[in-house]
């Protein structure tokens with residue numbers, strides 16, 4: 013083997029070829045890259061252009077593969093296509109001269125170029141793209157073949173190195189340089205393992221523009237999987253109005269204020285639009301979740317005491333007009349169910365979501381679709397009726413949610429609300445225990461019944477009471493008595509108080 017080749021046997025060669033016309037495209041940068049590479053373990057360099065080569069040659073006596081790239085009208089061949097290129101590279105001090113060794117239309121055939129390289133006392137490197145071209149190169153006397161041109165002679169550019177071609181070329185028993193799309197150290201090591209004489213790495217070391225774009229594109233992929241630009245989401249409840257900027261499952265920013273209950277629905281729209289002003293220009297879609305029933309963008313109260321919504325109010329249209337983008341609307345618990353399905357405790361599974369709080373709401377996702385029903389009320393578990401000894405009993409939410417806790421607390425002499433009841437139970441008060449147990453038993457029965465109807469993969473429990481310490485366990489304790497076939501799986505909601513806006517934003521992007 014030629015002494016020069018031995019100098020970079022089983023070693024790294026760094027190609028220092030700035031992006032043409034880019035900010036690093038001048039000889040000083042190329043010398044900088046070259047010296048940095050040699051100082052860090054590279055044993056050779058690959059340098060394009062006479063000016064760069066001359067500058068680098070003056071700075072080091074490390075082995076240099078020289079080449080000249082040309083864009084010609086008459087041929088797709090770019091790397092050192094002319095005899096005069098070889099002469100210029102030899103004059104500038106290249107030790108090895110690389111030329112295109114592909115079987116394509118060209119001004120000078122590869123064998124002639126190879127002979128000229130040898131005539132100038134340099135080693136010849138044929139940049140090939142196929143095994144046949146490698147065989148031909150060896151036959152006409154190339155000292156090295158490089159896999160450089162694989163993937164660059166037509167069709168879409170691959171992203172991985174061509175190790176199959178490398179291995180096939182190695183079997184020819186001639187020095188082969190692995191080159192092209194070697195981007196990570198493991199690939200360089202693999203090339204040496206496969207028998208490459210040396211490994212040329214370019215872009216991954218000396219083209220910050222390429223490296224930056226790899227990172228940026230990888231991040232962009234995640235961003236667009238989350239739905240691209242952030243979405244504006246709003247939540248109108250009986251006590252507060254929340255506006256959020258949402259990206260996937262992340263709430264980037266929020267604005268909220270108390271719901272002006274005494275004002276009319278037009279004024280509520282005005283307030284939501286005013287809160288959204290803070291995010292103007294940051295979103296191109298909007299989704300809302302609201303207390304009450306939503307059907308085709310029309311909003312109606314389910315319980316006017318929560319919020320006195322006028323029947324069939326055109327909320328979607330009113331907000332679309334104010335926000336200047338299309339607005340998708342859902343009931344708040346339904347939107348939260350979707351949020352939990354997409355990003356939370358029930359990711360990807362058939363689920364029934366229940367929120368136990370001041371009231372009891374819910375949502376159903378089956379076969380990847382949020383089921384809103386013919387009237388928009390599907391999942392309203394709080395309005396299901398308990399069956400009492402005489403038939404029609406109370407509504408589940410009147411018997412098991414916040415007001416029931418407060419009523420129970422008054423009756424038992426504890427006083428206060430659900431929070432006080434949980435605190436008293438924690439302190440060991442058996443009366444509080446009983447109030448919580450009563451609610452948990454009713455919700456457990458509702459879950460048991462819904463499980464017979466839908467048999468979902470999972471029930472997801474949220475809400476202030478639903479997530480209060482020990483509440484879910486009490487429900488689970490009761491469900492554990494059921495035969496295995498009919499035993500529901502229960503999980504705590506994962507998205508917390510923002511489940512509604514996260515779900516609403518996602519629904520606005522994807523539609524269910």
Ligand SMILES: CC(=O)N[C@H](C=O)[C@@H](O)[C@H](O)[C@H](O)COP(=O)(O)O
Pocket residue numbers: 027029079160161164191192193194212213214215216
């Ligand atoms: C096909 C072609 O024109 N390749 C050129 C050959 O010199 C260079 O643009 C490459 O950067 C060099 O081959 C190193 O490859 P990579 O930058 O993928 O590590």
